[in-house]
Amino acid sequence: MKASRWARAAALLVLVGFTASCGLPRVGPNKREIYSGSVQREGDAFIVSVNDRVTRATAVVPALGFSAAFRNAGIVGSDTIRPGDTLGLTIYENVDDGLLAGQGLNATMLEEVQVDGAGFIFVPYAGRIRAAGNTPEAIRRLITERLADQTPDPQVMVRRVAGDGATVTVTGAVTQQGVFAIERPTRTLSAMLARAGGVAVEPETARVKVIRNGHTGEVWFEELFEDPQADIALRGGDRVLVEADTRSFTALGATGNQTRVRFETQTISAIEAIAQVGGLSPTTGDPTGVFIFRNEPEEIAKQVLGRTDLIGAQRLVYVLDLTEPNGLFLARDFVIRDGDTVYVTEAPFAQWSKALSAVSGTLGLASSLASIADNLNNN
Template identity: 55%
Template structure:
């Protein structure tokens, strides 16, 4: 047996050439091939329903994910903004018709009592009138109470009561607005849109902005655009409402010949075509347009509709296939909607794998030629 080192190197080079030609499947890949995915279908004993997308499947796979305020919020009545509540701040002005009044300084007839806080029991303290219950009263009702109390001690007092901004009837706004904070419910800000405007407006892209209202332990959401388009959703606000303005948090995952990344939704209703456009389109050198897969878990109701069955009671794994080379492929890609947590996988074109084999083979041949050149016979 010839054990010369040069002979051994030449034989190894020859084996590498054959291995590169015959074992292309062992080369690096972006993921499984179209045929390998199809081999795992339920039709072949697997646990994934592989469904080719057509018009019927596009409609059957639709799932109602629309946002909207609850009927309780939409049908709620407008709050009475001029009632005084615990936590409110009041301004009280008293005019007296005598030179030496009860409240005014010497030579003055007007007394201004600013920032009188309504305590947690709903009461205020008014000099010479004592403690008065203000909670649930309008400024006019409280004015009459103070006037009657002072009238016994100073002739014909004139009283003015104004309700200032306070925490008693207020809402909290956080998130994507110009100025987050706590805002009083006033006559001009009784509705949701006016309160958002009071907080500086929405600073997020309108295509993906959502408005969330938390009231009494329940939460409802709506798309900003729907709020603008439908006046009925411009709900009246309540004290202690918590308003959150946030961007759409849905994402999908891209794998395969498009690269690997988690991608946020840029628009509300995102189709396969628009998702691919967000990824920069298909790479003509590597992507297989016949093998675009959308992987997702379908609830039983959707799974039954898509498969034309009625016996499915548990969530099912689905792999929807879009073939862009078919005459209707582009239209189907435009109509089939992506959902939150979907995975888009674009298979690699057969030619791309062949090209990898070819590159590996050329590299091996060049290595063998180098061995032949640098070693003596």
């Protein structure tokens, strides 16, 4: 009788093992299958266990910043008028029937008076006035002098408005896109972005690009306030583009959520990436099998593998074991990069649990069918 029970138990174990090796549903490859694809086993990927040296060699973040040409450009005097600038003029006359004002009015507004290519503007009764190279105040005095002989005590106001001269185009993820004149309060990049209403995305992941004469520079928005040199002086014709960071990684396997995840900060560690998708599944996740799949550039791959014979980008699979004494520290220090795939394998017992459930369900169904058959035979 005892031998019979042992035989049935052994048969059950064999059945469970067979069932576990068959097509039970699972989240992806197990550790054994991943390791079988290593270069050491004639695969095409290098399997690397993460340690302190590996975390240092792979801690690469996007290199953003302005070149010396951008940083060394001094602040332009915002009061200096240039060809292409557009001016707004208001002329007050001290008589009811003046030269320029309509009947019953004593003020005339001339909007969008553009400075021509030669640097002049034309004002009725004052003629051609040299504007380029002068300040609005100097232009005001010139116009006043020309009109003083024709109308008593003229009062003139000159202001610069957006036009084709010293202006900057601001587009992208800002509150107010548009073309803005470089004025005294808006001569630097941060001030111009404030003039455009500020960024319309999370400041921590906002990237600011400046295009000038065919050259491009880019910085993180927050860097404008952390590094004074990053807050560059603007030039007429600059184009400013604000974009949200588009970097992302993919989380798969036995995690709380399997999805493509956008970066929420400028840098993100492996432990933060796992936390962003709900952590390891408490019922199936294997803390000894956290893998990061990445195409590593040649120079970094050489440092990680300690080899000099590699050519081109290499497929690397980094392995984290969170159960090791320093496993969580390594996961905290390992930097996730754009395009990475973070994959968590299932714990071995998870497949056995599935197999047991499948076998139990099968045996229960067989028992139910046998009972039905016995009832039919008895009737």
